[in-house]
Amino acid sequence: MSIKRIEIVRAHINLVSPFRTSFGTEVDRDLLYVHVIGDDEEGWGECVAMAAPLYSSEYVDGCEEVIKRYLIPLVTPNITAHEFVVAAASIRGNFMAKAAVEAALLDYQLRCTRLSLAGFLGATQTKVASGVSVGIQPDIDTLLGVVEGYRKDGYVRIKLKIEPGFDIDRVRAVRQAFGDEMLLQVDANAAYTIDDAAHLAKLDEFNLLLIEQPLAEEDIVGHVELSKRIATPVCLDESITSYDVARGALDIGACAIINIKPGRVGGYMESKRIHDLCYSRGVPVWCGGMLETGIGRAANLALAALPGFTLPGDTSASDRYFVQDVTEPFVLKDGYIDVPNTVGIGVRPLPDVLQAMTSRVDDYRIG
Numbered sequence: 001m002s003i004k005r006i007e008i009v010r011a012h013i014n015l016v017s018p019f020r021t022s023f024g025t026e027v028d029r030d031l032l033y034v035h036v037i038g039d040d041e042e043g044w045g046e047c048v049a050m051a052a053p054l055y056s057s058e059y060v061d062g063c064e065e066v067i068k069r070y071l072i073p074l075v076t077p078n079i080t081a082h083e084f085v086v087a088a089a090s091i092r093g094n095f096m097a098k099a100a101v102e103a104a105l106l107d108y109q110l111r112c113t114r115l116s117l118a119g120f121l122g123a124t125q126t127k128v129a130s131g132v133s134v135g136i137q138p139d140i141d142t143l144l145g146v147v148e149g150y151r152k153d154g155y156v157r158i159k160l161k162i163e164p165g166f167d168i169d170r171v172r173a174v175r176q177a178f179g180d181e182m183l184l185q186v187d188a189n190a191a192y193t194i195d196d197a198a199h200l201a202k203l204d205e206f207n208l209l210l211i212e213q214p215l216a217e218e219d220i221v222g223h224v225e226l227s228k229r230i231a232t233p234v235c236l237d238e239s240i241t242s243y244d245v246a247r248g249a250l251d252i253g254a255c256a257i258i259n260i261k262p263g264r265v266g267g268y269m270e271s272k273r274i275h276d277l278c279y280s281r282g283v284p285v286w287c288g289g290m291l292e293t294g295i296g297r298a299a300n301l302a303l304a305a306l307p308g309f310t311l312p313g314d315t316s317a318s319d320r321y322f323v324q325d326v327t328e329p330f331v332l333k334d335g336y337i338d339v340p341n342t343v344g345i346g347v348r349p350l351p352d353v354l355q356a357m358t359s360r361v362d363d364y365r366i367g
């Protein structure tokens, strides 16, 4: 079980199409993997931070620094993922950096003990319903074409990215083209303020599942006010950085639904705690995404298989993002993706693919 080394792997992958949100346009992913290595086993974790601090204050080069300088020194040869989480609590914030190390330690520990991540977390589903996040398109015709393509692929829920100037008309056009029954939601990535409440209330007529993160990350109280002024259920993404924040947000009525992203909350164990809290209160949750490659996607699917994940997640198939994923591709079957059920996260990078993507590997001896 003893950990010998940790590699920090930096790599790069292009997206199949640009992904525009209210915070920026992503054309590729600047990747950081944590690779835990023992005598007989290995474990992999993917850091979800973006190249620039636009979605969150964390960014991938900053995460690399925190991981190397503050988190790897906490890792001892026989540490469990849980013990790591306890030790890492002394480091403030830096959720995405912590989550990447936790994920690699979990994969390693579960491979050593022959358990699947899904089993470890308490998954009750063997496949999960898959939604897709649609970036802001240049015009409405293009948007309708993109949505139609994803509908043909089989995605059971469409999420439209919105921002001021690209919102009510876009949603109306998609509703008119695809009908009132299609599961539809929107994500503003914090692009509005409470002064936009009357404007956002114009979305009420479109029978949306939810509006995700309309206001700033820090404006949790603003979301309480907004929740009273619009009929669409408010879901928080960026604001929910921990179990404590989730509990407080629910207690004060800031949201009715939570998007759980393991990277944003510091890992899979914290995600499980937030799930359990929401499940006990009857609050729906769903699994968000950060354009992960197969390593992060595999682990997200295990989480999304827990019983409280009653809404389809942004857990799309590999080909929605990449021509060639770093692992065996995840594929959509009738709107669902199978949950990996072998040991650990159930997948590993394909060596040749990873090598071709890799720009740098730094090696740290443990113990």
Ligand code: OSB
Binding pocket: 055, 132, 133, 187, 189, 237, 288, 289, 290, 291, 292, 314, 315, 316
């Ligand atoms: O806000 O959910 C978000 C991607 C990157 C950063 C933030 C978000 C997203 C997405 C896409 O909406 C989720 C995915 O398909 O991985």
Ligand code: MG
Binding pocket: 187, 189, 212, 213, 237, 238, 259, 288
């Ligand atoms: Mg979001």
